[in-house]
Amino acid sequence: MDTSRRLGQTINSVYSPLSVKVVSVMTMSLPKPVMRGLLSKRLRFHLPIAFTLSVVAAAVFKYTVTEPRKQAYADFYKQYDAMKEFNAMKEAGIFESVRPSGE
């Protein structure tokens, strides 16, 4: 019967990587697999991992990117002399309200 052959082919293609008994699969009946709660089982496994990995990713980004950046800004402004910088800009002639000391 064509349907039996096709069914056998379907089952064989599913089972052949796993079992040696490829030909005799048609005669033995398949055991009942677990059919309930498959998604919740998957989530129970993957959600804690996903949550943990997200937290780790955020922590890694914080301590390799944002904290060094904040530190770089802090270090720059620790010894920053605003008046010195202002005078340098003034002498460069970029302002309109105050001209370089030469003019």
Place this chain on the structure above:
Amino acid sequence: MMFSAVVRLSASGIRSLARAGPSYTAPLASRCYSHAKAETDEEFDARWVTYFSKPDIDAWELKKGMNTLIGYDLVPEPKILDSALRACRRLNDLASAIRILEAVKDKSGPHKEIYPYLIQELKPTLQELGISTPEELGIDQI
């Protein structure tokens, strides 16, 4: 400690989606329920077999029932599918019958042992009602 909170969160989140879905055997399940008695798997199955066994079921009820059933976190038992296929027969709806088979194959997801088992259990019904499987029709391949 944190893991159990996430598990309880995920279990209750899924349960609220499943609404009247099947009960869990997980030990945490009892904490999440109200005083109502939890429906057992057998009661759930019986309820759905009865739903599809209605002699004068109409096309809308069939579709609604199947869509609701597919929304649950489970692959329907062979006896529920048998009842649904017979409802398709009463409604002269071969397309829905074959679609039900495609749907349960999809519901199995990565668990490839479920669909062959279902076909094995449904073989007598499929032969009696003259329903071809998607594989026999060659429509299971893209």
